[in-house]
Amino acid sequence: xxxxxxxxxxxxxxxxxxxxxxxxxxxxxxxxxDQKRRKLLQEIENLRANQNQANQAIVKANGxxxxxxxxxxxxxxxxxxxxxxxxxxxxxxxxxxxxxxxxILRADIKLGKSSDDNEIIKIVGKPPKFxxxxxxxxxxxxxxxxxxxxxxxxxxxxxxxxxxxxxxxETVLLEFALVQLAFDILRKxxxxxxxxxVMICGQAMxxxxxxxxxxxxxxxxxxxxxxxxxxxxxxxIGPYHMNEILPKESLPLRYAGFSxxxxxxAGSYGKDTKGILRVHQFDKIEMFSFTTPEQSDKEHEFxxxxxxxxxxxxxxxxxxxxxxxxDTGTAAARTYDxxxxxxxxxxxxxxxxxxxxxxxxxxxLNIRYKNKATGKNELVHTLNGTAFAIARLLIVILENYQQxxxxxxxxxxxxxxxxxxxxxx
RNA sequence: GGAGAGUUGGCAGAGUGGCCGAAUGCGGCGGUCUUGAAAACCGUUAGGCCCCAAAAGGGCCUCGGGGGUUCGAUUCCCUCACUCUCCGCCA
Numbered sequence: 001x002x003x004x005x006x007x008x009x010x011x012x013x014x015x016x017x018x019x020x021x022x023x024x025x026x027x028x029x030x031x032x033x034d035q036k037r038r039k040l041l042q043e044i045e046n047l048r049a050n051q052n053q054a055n056q057a058i059v060k061a062n063g064x065x066x067x068x069x070x071x072x073x074x075x076x077x078x079x080x081x082x083x084x085x086x087x088x089x090x091x092x093x094x095x096x097x098x099x100x101x102x103x104i105l106r107a108d109i110k111l112g113k114s115s116d117d118n119e120i121i122k123i124v125g126k127p128p129k130f131x132x133x134x135x136x137x138x139x140x141x142x143x144x145x146x147x148x149x150x151x152x153x154x155x156x157x158x159x160x161x162x163x164x165x166x167x168x169x170e171t172v173l174l175e176f177a178l179v180q181l182a183f184d185i186l187r188k189x190x191x192x193x194x195x196x197x198v199m200i201c202g203q204a205m206x207x208x209x210x211x212x213x214x215x216x217x218x219x220x221x222x223x224x225x226x227x228x229x230x231x232x233x234x235x236x237i238g239p240y241h242m243n244e245i246l247p248k249e250s251l252p253l254r255y256a257g258f259s260x261x262x263x264x265x266a267g268s269y270g271k272d273t274k275g276i277l278r279v280h281q282f283d284k285i286e287m288f289s290f291t292t293p294e295q296s297d298k299e300h301e302f303x304x305x306x307x308x309x310x311x312x313x314x315x316x317x318x319x320x321x322x323x324x325x326x327d328t329g330t331a332a333a334r335t336y337d338x339x340x341x342x343x344x345x346x347x348x349x350x351x352x353x354x355x356x357x358x359x360x361x362x363x364x365l366n367i368r369y370k371n372k373a374t375g376k377n378e379l380v381h382t383l384n385g386t387a388f389a390i391a392r393l394l395i396v397i398l399e400n401y402q403q404x405x406x407x408x409x410x411x412x413x414x415x416x417x418x419x420x421x422x423x424x425x
Numbered sequence: 426g427g428a429g430a431g432u433u434g435g436c437a438g439a440g441u442g443g444c445c446g447a448a449u450g451c452g453g454c455g456g457u458c459u460u461g462a463a464a465a466c467c468g469u470u471a472g473g474c475c476c477c478a479a480a481a482g483g484g485c486c487u488c489g490g491g492g493g494u495u496c497g498a499u500u501c502c503c504u505c506a507c508u509c510u511c512c513g514c515c516a
Contacts (some may be wrong), residue, residue, distance in 0.1 A: 049484055
């Protein structure tokens with residue numbers, strides 16, 4: 001969440017930010033509710049101050065006088081009891097409204113209306129030219145997977161419904177090879193690797209910025225146990241340091257988590273319905289950093305560079321895109337996507353995303369560090385980035401590494417992990 | 426799933442209705458002493474919110490979370506969460 005004080009001190013900054021993002025949130029309503037809240041809070045605090053003073057007097061008094069004073073206090077106690085639920089209600093209201101406000105965009109974010117306005121930062125590698133090179137048209141990954149018995153979505157539909165898949169045979173080997181490659185590289189870059197919980201409590205989910213009215217539709221909730229399934233391990237790594245004050249020397253603090261990710265994909269009916277590009281369940285390795293405010297932009301570039309390194313190791317053609325104002329997610333102040341070439345669609349598709357969430361998540365999580373210069377505890381910045389979203393990586397590997405004879409080469413860097421050089425039947 | 430015990434500051438650990446944001450010890454920070462260090466001694470050491478343009482200052486809240494009893498709750502009651510021990514079940 002953003003700092004509610006900003007609503008008082010610099011509401012213009014917020015309204016301009018909302019405008020850039022194309023958001024229609026009613027700022028006035030939040031502002032008025034907050035004013036009401038503070039007024040009521042003052043009232044109650046004054047009454048409590050009275051009460052506290054009077055209680056001191058009661059301690060010292062005796063006999064009849066004590067009785068008298070106690071009787072007098074009953075009225076104030078009643079008054080406070082009457083006001084408290086009102087305050088509670090209005091605080092809840094403000095709490096919900098403030099969660100809707102998106103993070104303040106970084107100054108370098110380009111104004112835009114949709115993903116069409118995203119900036120292409122760079123293009124690395126060349127898309128393979130199938131018809132020219134091998135004299136054959138590129139098959140899409142589902143065709144390849146069917147021919148080679150690598151992915152089964154038909155039977156998954158029977159067992160689980162739409163948007164699920166079984167990985168089979170070499171795709172399973174490839175998954176674990178990708179995991180090993182990622183962890184090998186990330187450990188060298190001082191990430192602490194982890195396998196985090198995939199079920200988290202509501203407080204953690206809300207603090208990470210995923211329980212907005214809009215976001216709620218996207219997450220699975222386990223009603224009986226009041227737990228949420230994570231849509232990315234970012235959601236369980238961020239809260240790892242909830243309510244802690246981190247030693248400044250430890251920053252930047254880097255984690256990389258492997259987890260299954262669960263997404264309802266509520267708003268995406270009809271979009272990417274085939275195959276495993278957009279599924280309810282997939283595995284992913286996610287990077288996550290805690291930094292000081294000064295470090296975070298540099299760390300963002302670092303996370304992007306790690307993503308690129310991983311892609312270059314696999315020798316996949318990709319481009320880097322900086323999302324425009326309208327396409328940047330609620331919690332993020334800046335987001336870069338990596339889009340990898342997908343031959344069957346003859347275009348780049350998103351495989352990675354890295355965001356600087358500045359203090360937006362840290363505020364809700366209450367994660368701080370001691371700033372020695374000011375002597376105060378200040379909020380850290382949090383950043384996240386995809387190392388490998390396995391399902392999508394499998395797709396781009398299968399398609400980009402396909403051969404004219406229908407087999408698929410295993411990227412060289414992965415061969416040592418699985419002991420085979422190609423997939424063929 | 427059943428039975429029991431617990432949850433207090435950075436840590437350990439007192440406190441069983443008001444003088445308790447909280448004894449004491451350890452740790453941390455600063456100082457004295459010392460060429461330097463250790464020891465000893467002295468001092469200091471939680472967080473959040475509100476008012477105030479800011480500073481100064483003032484106020485409120487927090488003893489696992491929430492609720493209740495009471496003029497007043499760390500202390501009594503209810504409830505939830507978590508931790509530990511034993512039994513059952515289980516990979």
